[in-house]
Amino acid sequence: MAWWKGSTAGRDVNPDLASERERPSFNVETLTNFLDGGVEQTRLRRSVVRIFNNDPAYSREYLYFKTRSERYEGSVRNTYNINRKIKEMGWDQNGPEVKYIYRILGGETALNIHTIFMKTIVALGTDEQIAKWLPLARNYKVLGTYAQTELGHGTYLRGLETTATFDPTTQEFIIDTPQITATKWWPGDLGKTCTHAVVLAQLHSNGKKYGMHPFIVQVRSQEDHSPLPGISVGDIGPKMSFDNIDNGYLMMRNIRIPKENMLSRYSQVLPDGSYVKSGSDQINYFTMISVRVGLLRDEAMDSLMKACTISVRYSAVRRQSELKPGDRESKILDYQTQQHKLLPLVATCYSIDFTSKYVEKFYNDVYSEIKKANFNSLPELHALTAGMKAFVTEISSNGVEVCRKACGGHGYSLYSGIPTIYSKLVASCTYEGENTVLHLQVARFLIKCFAGAQSGKPLPPSVAYLSSPVAGACQAMTPVDFLNPEVYLTAYEYRVHLLVTSAANKMQNLVQSGIEQYAAWNSTSVELVKASIAHSHYLTVKIFTSALNSLFDQPHIETVLKPLCDLYALHGIFTNAGDFLQHGYLSGKQLDMATTAYLGLLAELRKDAVLLVDAFDYTDEQLLSALGTYDGNVYHNMLEWAQKNPENMKVNPMFESHLKPHMQSNPAKL
Numbered sequence: 001m002a003w004w005k006g007s008t009a010g011r012d013v014n015p016d017l018a019s020e021r022e023r024p025s026f027n028v029e030t031l032t033n034f035l036d037g038g039v040e041q042t043r044l045r046r047s048v049v050r051i052f053n054n055d056p057a058y059s060r061e062y063l064y065f066k067t068r069s070e071r072y073e074g075s076v077r078n079t080y081n082i083n084r085k086i087k088e089m090g091w092d093q094n095g096p097e098v099k100y101i102y103r104i105l106g107g108e109t110a111l112n113i114h115t116i117f118m119k120t121i122v123a124l125g126t127d128e129q130i131a132k133w134l135p136l137a138r139n140y141k142v143l144g145t146y147a148q149t150e151l152g153h154g155t156y157l158r159g160l161e162t163t164a165t166f167d168p169t170t171q172e173f174i175i176d177t178p179q180i181t182a183t184k185w186w187p188g189d190l191g192k193t194c195t196h197a198v199v200l201a202q203l204h205s206n207g208k209k210y211g212m213h214p215f216i217v218q219v220r221s222q223e224d225h226s227p228l229p230g231i232s233v234g235d236i237g238p239k240m241s242f243d244n245i246d247n248g249y250l251m252m253r254n255i256r257i258p259k260e261n262m263l264s265r266y267s268q269v270l271p272d273g274s275y276v277k278s279g280s281d282q283i284n285y286f287t288m289i290s291v292r293v294g295l296l297r298d299e300a301m302d303s304l305m306k307a308c309t310i311s312v313r314y315s316a317v318r319r320q321s322e323l324k325p326g327d328r329e330s331k332i333l334d335y336q337t338q339q340h341k342l343l344p345l346v347a348t349c350y351s352i353d354f355t356s357k358y359v360e361k362f363y364n365d366v367y368s369e370i371k372k373a374n375f376n377s378l379p380e381l382h383a384l385t386a387g388m389k390a391f392v393t394e395i396s397s398n399g400v401e402v403c404r405k406a407c408g409g410h411g412y413s414l415y416s417g418i419p420t421i422y423s424k425l426v427a428s429c430t431y432e433g434e435n436t437v438l439h440l441q442v443a444r445f446l447i448k449c450f451a452g453a454q455s456g457k458p459l460p461p462s463v464a465y466l467s468s469p470v471a472g473a474c475q476a477m478t479p480v481d482f483l484n485p486e487v488y489l490t491a492y493e494y495r496v497h498l499l500v501t502s503a504a505n506k507m508q509n510l511v512q513s514g515i516e517q518y519a520a521w522n523s524t525s526v527e528l529v530k531a532s533i534a535h536s537h538y539l540t541v542k543i544f545t546s547a548l549n550s551l552f553d554q555p556h557i558e559t560v561l562k563p564l565c566d567l568y569a570l571h572g573i574f575t576n577a578g579d580f581l582q583h584g585y586l587s588g589k590q591l592d593m594a595t596t597a598y599l600g601l602l603a604e605l606r607k608d609a610v611l612l613v614d615a616f617d618y619t620d621e622q623l624l625s626a627l628g629t630y631d632g633n634v635y636h637n638m639l640e641w642a643q644k645n646p647e648n649m650k651v652n653p654m655f656e657s658h659l660k661p662h663m664q665s666n667p668a669k670l
Contacts (some may be wrong), residue, residue, distance in 0.1 A: 006206025016317045016331060020610035026560045031615040034557050035353060041096070042617070048100045051089070053621045057081050058622055060108060064414045065646055072192070075110040082109065083140070093138060103302055104622060107424065108244055108269070113188040119146025120198045122286045124214055124263040133216065140231050143223070145187045145194040146287065147250055152432075155437040157212055157285070162252070164201035164215050164262070170274045173229030173262060175201060175217055175255040183251050191235030195220045198263070200284075201657070206273040212284055216261040219250060230255045241423035251290035278376040282382055289382060291432050292389040293363045296356035300396035301460030303425040305349045307403035307418050310615040310628030312342055314407050316610050317632045333609060339602040341406045342539035344571035345399045346605075346612050347564040352392055354547045359388055380460040384443035384539075390442075391536035393428040402426055410627055410634075415641045417625030436529060443528035446535060450504045457521040462539060469501070474586050478598070479596040485545040488569040488594075491586065492538040495579045499531040534579065539567050563601055564612075570598040583647065646651075 029042075036042040052058045058078060066074070082101055093253075102109065118137045122130055136142045152588070153159045161182035164173045177183055184190070190197065195581040200215045219231050227233050232251040239247065260267065266284075267277040315333035324328035332338045366381045368621045404411040404418040411418055429435050446466075449459050453466040476487050503524050510520035521528075544565045551558040573580055573594050580586040585596070620629045625635035642648070 011631050011633055014317055014632030017313060020316050024611050025608055026556065026611070028611050028615050030223040030556060031560055032617045035615065044096060045100050048097050049104055049619060051097065052101065052104045053619060057104060060106065060621065063624060068243045072110070072246055075108050075244040077223045078105060078108055079176070085138070086221060088577045092468050106622065106624065110193060110244065111143065111189055114143055116146045116287060116291060117120060117198055119290055121263065121450060123286050123290065124265050126265050129263060136386040137385070142196045144188065144196045144198065145189040147184040147187045147190065147197040148200040149184065149186045150181060151183040151185040155434045160200060160202060160212055162199065162201040164203050164213065166205040166269050166273050168271065171259045171271060172256045173215060173259065175199060175215060175252045175257060177251045183249050185236065185249050186247050188245045188247050190233065191386030192249060193246055195222050203489040205269050205275055210275050211281065213267060214263040215257060216263070217252065217255060217257055221659065240554060243609045245264065279373065280378050282378050285382065288386050288432050291485070293360055295371060295389055295428055295432060296352065296359060298608060299425060299428050300392045301349060301352040301356055303421045304345065304352065304396040304399050304449045305616045306618060306623055307400040307421050308342065308346050308349055309616055309618055310417055310623060310625045311345050311403035311406045311608050312346065312613045313632060314627040314634060315342060317634050330637040333606065336602060338406060339606055341402050341600055343605050343609060344567055345402060346609065347568040347571070348395060348399060350561060351540050351568045352396070354389060355392065356541050358543045359384060379445060380462055383442050384462055386433060386438040387442040387532055391533060394435055397422065397426040397429055407627055412640065415626040415638055417623055417628060439532035442532040442535065445505050446500050446531060450500055465493050465497055466500065469497050472582055474590055476590055476593060479593040480596040482570060482594045483566050485548065485565065488573065489541055489545055491573065491580055492541050495540045496531065496534040498583060499527065499534045499579065503527040503531050513572060537572060563605055567601045567605060568600065572593055574598050627637050
């Protein structure tokens, strides 16, 4: 019996789920090792999981019954307990063990933005600033947040209204939120917890404006935690999710801070008020770029993997209707419609895994160059992370909702685990950049690169396809041809090239007809967003196929992943058929062939569906789902959890105050 069966270890596995694991076509453990990055990484992750699962201090058993205050208090307690555990175990704060803790506790921790506070100081602070602030933050002597978004401005950072005006007579900055819309709004850890904030504000000096810059501002006393003079700060109240996080608001009225509190690695104000910059203006957005990289794996992929695990396991247990007249009710996973809902999402999990690793490596490479004062790749990194953040969070949050609906009525219950996953994940479609706005930022990069390609300039690797448009039409002759990665990758390349070209030409024609550039951009914005989505979609397919090509020395893994890559790509063609039919790249007959190949993959992967989600290796404690436990005893779990509801242990106070008076005023004869 596997150790990771968690709380179900004392029960027999539901025969319907056990049968799914009886004749595996691949070694689940080997696939898990591959996803983790090796046998040793799996061993390490499981050892950390075991430590936290076996410690009652981190139990989430009654999470669904807790109030906002209880969730917040529990998260703060978890965070400090984690810090003690790290020291007790002798782990490094930046070590591999620590990165698994968030996944284990499902985000039930506080001070998550405190980490971003520290990352911002490391990325944008001078050596002296890092030496001063980082030890204080690491030891929780100061508690930080990242205050960027305002009540009236979010993704459009150039519109931020908070100001930082340099006063050369005192060598201080005056931080001010001059109107209601300038109020900082949403920062996590701000509502009740933090003492300091990295505040993003518009820099003013010697009567000139220099754009958005970061400043460290103290907001609460370190003695009694009260707001400092001129500071108004508090919690913004109930939200759709994140009940454990104290998202807050912050108003500052002419707060004075020392000159050295401006993070100044790449730009600074001299004592006489003159401004000196080194590097790119985009460097002040680097914290957002860093967070977007982490979002792909820690939020989007993790959430979709959990939802797929729950819904696939449940679909192998839930029986409904007769597939063959007179037979026993069938597993809903045997219905093609259920396979069409869930199996492409399982494939998407694997695609996001490869994509997130690719983006993380690209980020690390560019960051290394930035530290050498080379900013050449920063625009491509910005476009890549913006596009992938928007694309991946959108498909993942939509996918989690598909998983919830695929569980029928029980998917609506918090006990399923999926509503909590969804309501938390869907927020990522807005924070760190609203997705539509991010796609438009990517579109600006694409249009600029398209113009460069037209004039023969070399392009960054991620958009090299713009220099060599696909000619002719698809050459596929049979459904099997669509299982060739070169065939579908070329189709995706054609699609994105067509959409970028079409949007660029439309905008150019509008400008040439006398329309202002800004109006032409707005009139083309729907096509531009579509082009950006196609660009990111193409890259995910390309990254997946490239990863397959690198597995020549691991044929057992390649055999498992190849159908998943095919399914991911063909599902995209099936659901975006119009793009591929446009201008005749695919014929109607070829689309039928692609559909045949796609539906064939659903049937092929059906037999391995449970094994493919087992490989994600979540314990029952991590899933926190009555529907998704390893043993598949769904109905036992649902009833048991309902009976644990604290409300069922109380006398209903409404009986005495409302029910009883009406019931007994004119007693009816029964």
